[in-house]
Each structure stands twice: as C-alpha cells, then as structure tokens.
Amino acid sequence: MDFTSTVIIPLLFGSLGIFALFRLLQWVRMRAYLQEAVVVITGASSGLGKECAKAFHAAGSKLVLCGRDSEKLKELVQELCAVKNHRKNTHEPHTVVFDLSDTKTVVNAAEEILKALGHVDILINNAGISFRGTIVDTGLDVDKKVMETNYFGPIALTKALLPSMIKRRQGHIVAISSVQGKISIPFRSAYAASKHATQAFFDCLRAEVEQYDIEVTVVSPGYIQTNLSLNAVTADGSRYGVMDKTTAEGQTAAEVARVVLNAVGQKKKEVLVAGLTPCLAVYLRNLCPRLFFTLMASRAKKEKKAKGS
Numbered sequence: 001m002d003f004t005s006t007v008i009i010p011l012l013f014g015s016l017g018i019f020a021l022f023r024l025l026q027w028v029r030m031r032a033y034l035q036e037a038v039v040v041i042t043g044a045s046s047g048l049g050k051e052c053a054k055a056f057h058a059a060g061s062k063l064v065l066c067g068r069d070s071e072k073l074k075e076l077v078q079e080l081c082a083v084k085n086h087r088k089n090t091h092e093p094h095t096v097v098f099d100l101s102d103t104k105t106v107v108n109a110a111e112e113i114l115k116a117l118g119h120v121d122i123l124i125n126n127a128g129i130s131f132r133g134t135i136v137d138t139g140l141d142v143d144k145k146v147m148e149t150n151y152f153g154p155i156a157l158t159k160a161l162l163p164s165m166i167k168r169r170q171g172h173i174v175a176i177s178s179v180q181g182k183i184s185i186p187f188r189s190a191y192a193a194s195k196h197a198t199q200a201f202f203d204c205l206r207a208e209v210e211q212y213d214i215e216v217t218v219v220s221p222g223y224i225q226t227n228l229s230l231n232a233v234t235a236d237g238s239r240y241g242v243m244d245k246t247t248a249e250g251q252t253a254a255e256v257a258r259v260v261l262n263a264v265g266q267k268k269k270e271v272l273v274a275g276l277t278p279c280l281a282v283y284l285r286n287l288c289p290r291l292f293f294t295l296m297a298s299r300a301k302k303e304k305k306a307k308g309s
C-alpha cells in the first residue's frame with residue numbers, strides 16, 4: 001500500500017467530513033437562532049427590506065415591519081401570511097408606521113415595539129434614500145434630509161432599543177450600509193457621507209456592546225435592483241425619478257436578502273456584497289488612494305460633460 005491510499009486519501013475524506021459536519025451544525029444553530037426571534041425591519045415596504053421580510057418570515061422569525069406607508073405594509077403582511085410553510089411555524093407580522101427623519105416619532109415607535117413584543121432580538125436598519133447632485137448646487141436642507149433618514153433615524157432607533165438589549169444581554173443590530181460607506185464617488189456626497197457615518201457609528205457600537213453579548217453586523221452592498229435611484233433626492237430636493245442602468249443591472253434584492261439572513265445567522269461582523277469592480281475600488285481606495293482620487297476626478301469630469309453642463 002502506498003502513502004496516498006493509506007494517509008492522504010483518508011485524511012482528505014476525514015477533513016471533508018469534519019467540514020461538512022461543522023457546516024451542518026452551523027446551519028442548525030442558525031435556524032434555531034432565527035426561529036421565534038423578534039426581528040424589526042425598517043424600510044420593509046419595498047426593495048431589500050421587503051425581501052429581508054420574506055427571508056426572515058420563512059425562517060420562522062416574528063417580524064415587526066416598519067415604513068411610512070401603512071397600506072404597503074398591510075399588503076406585505078397579507079402576502080407573507082398567504083405563503084404556506086409546512087416545515088416552519090410562521091407568525092403574522094406586526095406593522096409600525098413612522099418616518100425615520102422625525103426622531104421624535106422614532107423614539108415613540110421603539111416604545112410601541114417594546115410594548116407590543118416585549119423585546120427585540122434583531123434590528124435591521126435597512127431604510128434609506130439616495131441622492132444625485134453636485135455639492136455646489138445642493139442646499140444644506142437636502143444634505144440634512146439624507147443624513148436624517150440614513151443616519152440620525154437609524155441611530156435614534158438603535159439607541160432607543162439598546163438599553164433593553166443590554167438588560168437582556170442579548171441582541172443583534174444590523175446596519176444596511178453600502179459600498180459607498182467605504183468609498184465616495186462623485187455626485188453622491190450626501191448619500192456617501194451618510195453611509196460613511198453609518199459604518200463608523202456601527203463599528204464603534206460593535207466594540208462597545210460586545211461585552212453585553214450584543215452582535216453588530218454592517219452589510220455593504222453594491223448596486224441592487226430596487227427603487228433606490230427612482231426615489232433618490234436631487235440638489236433641489238425633488239425626486240430624481242430615474243431608474244439608473246447601474247441599479248437596473250444590479251444584484252436582485254432577494255439575493256442580497258439571503259446574504260443578510262446568512263450574515264445574521266452566522267453572526268458576521270461585516271459583509272461586502274458586491275461585484276468585482278466595486279470590491280476592487282474599495283481595495284484601491286485603501287491601498288493606492290492617489291490613483292483612486294484621480295479616477296474619481298476623471299469620472300466626475302466625464303459625467304459632467306455627458307450631462308452637458
């Protein structure tokens with residue numbers, strides 16, 4: 001008998017077996033973690049939030065769906081309840097209507113959630129708006145609106161729910177950021193700033209709450225096929241109303257929602273879920289910033305020329 005058949009092959013199969021067992025145990029633990037967990041999802045009325053709602057509902061979580069449009073949320077509840085899942089015990093979701101850009105209503109919403117469900121296991125800060133415009137033409141009110149929706153609203157909700165998580169020494173906070181939380185591209189100033197702030201805040205939070213066994217996951221997606229570009233605000237505060245090619249050709253929201261579900265299940269600290277170019281751009285920004293800045297400046301000139309201004 002040679003060395004390959006007596007040592008290498010048994011070692012290989014043994015390692016594969018241990019790996020498969022490890023993955024199975026991880027999967028079982030994840031399913032148990034998500035089953036019956038109280039999961040709050042902001043921006044659940046459309047896009048990524050809606051797909052996250054479907055994924056967590058199917059996993060047996062107790063959902064609290066948040067948004068500004070109660071009709072859309074009710075329709076989603078009906079859609080979720082119509083899906084029969086014979087393998088899992090699913091729950092009828094609750095809905096809570098509030099505007100994230102109004103921090104007073106955010107605090108009231110947190111109280112309403114705690115009163116109705118007693119506690120929150122997983123908070124998914126997903127809601128957000130994007131922006132299109134030059135810095136020189138954009139009023140400060142527009143910068144504030146984007147920051148309030150994407151940054152101050154989510155951190156207000158997080159702060160309002162945090163004490164009860166600390167008390168229970170249990171909880172998981174997810175921030176849906178963006179590749180633009182790691183790199184800044186021209187004509188996205190308010191959006192990129194809000195996402196960089198999000199990344200920074202939740203990185204600080206992760207460090208501060210680990211001692212209470214609270215998890216923090218920052219998810220940074222690339223383009224996703226949603227209404228984000230349609231709903232983006234422009235320099236004068238009006239709705240952009242265009243489905244950008246990059247958005248239309250992005251990943252599906254269902255794909256990204258699966259990544260969010262797995263990231264939560266595996267208690268990942270952060271996930272970059274994007275194509276090769278955005279990922280390379282993130283590395284380039286860190287490894288060779290001068291080249292990155294030159295590329296961005298040339299991109300800005302080109303885009304400006306294309307718009308004929």
Ligand SMILES: NC(=O)C1=CN([C@@H]2O[C@H](COP(=O)(O)OP(=O)(O)OC[C@H]3O[C@@H](n4cnc5c(N)ncnc54)[C@H](OP(=O)(O)O)[C@@H]3O)[C@@H](O)[C@H]2O)C=CC1
Binds near residue numbers: 045069222223225229
């Ligand atoms: N699409 C993409 O290419 C990418 C998206 N992301 C991020 O994903 C997240 C989800 O966006 P996406 O699904 O793409 O876009 P959508 O426009 O489809 O969804 C945005 C959601 O946010 C909610 N929302 C917006 N403003 C407010 C507010 N003031 N108060 C409460 N809720 C609000 C909307 O609810 P309502 O019904 O009330 O309008 C809606 O449910 C965002 O944080 C976005 O930055 C990250 C990377 C890429």
Ligand SMILES: CCCCCCCCCCCCCCCC(=O)OCC(=O)COP(=O)(O)O
Binds near residue numbers: 228229244
């Ligand atoms: C060594 C080779 C490196 C090549 C890198 C070249 C740099 C090219 C720039 C690429 C920029 C990618 C930007 C990706 C942005 C993105 O994915 O954003 C996600 C969003 O949040 C989308 O929001 P938006 O409102 O902008 O649609």
